[in-house]
Amino acid sequence: MSPIERRNEIIKDLLISSPKPINVNQIVNKFYISESMLSVDEKVIIETIEQFNLKLIRKDRTLVISGDESNIRSALMQSMDTLNLNVEKLSSIPKSMEEKDKNFVYNQISTIEKTLNVNIPYP
Numbered sequence: 001m002s003p004i005e006r007r008n009e010i011i012k013d014l015l016i017s018s019p020k021p022i023n024v025n026q027i028v029n030k031f032y033i034s035e036s037m038l039s040v041d042e043k044v045i046i047e048t049i050e051q052f053n054l055k056l057i058r059k060d061r062t063l064v065i066s067g068d069e070s071n072i073r074s075a076l077m078q079s080m081d082t083l084n085l086n087v088e089k090l091s092s093i094p095k096s097m098e099e100k101d102k103n104f105v106y107n108q109i110s111t112i113e114k115t116l117n118v119n120i121p122y123p
């Protein structure tokens with residue numbers, strides 16, 4: 001996973017869990033990164049979410065994105081669009097699969113992740 005992909009995943013996780021904070025250890029363990037690397041990522045994440053008038057808050061070894069719900073939803077939609085573009089680039093997706101089918105599958109996976117409060121690992 002590239003640093004950009006990792007940061008996008010961290011942003012997505014934080015947006016989905018907002019306003020509930022995520023423990024720093026959970027992020028570090030999930031992405032196999034050091035806390036110093038997470039600090040570097042935090043700076044980039046802050047710049048990324050500023051365009052949505054959102055703030056990244058670190059408190060008591062947790063991270064949370066705070067802001068208006070509409071801004072959080074907008075940022076989440078953009079992060080989902082970015083993820084959707086990455087999925088479309090995969091050669092493993094049959095070319096014959098219609099766009100609506102890909103969107104349906106993607107939305108179902110997102111619903112499952114939200115309902116179960118888990119992340120389905122990327123194949």
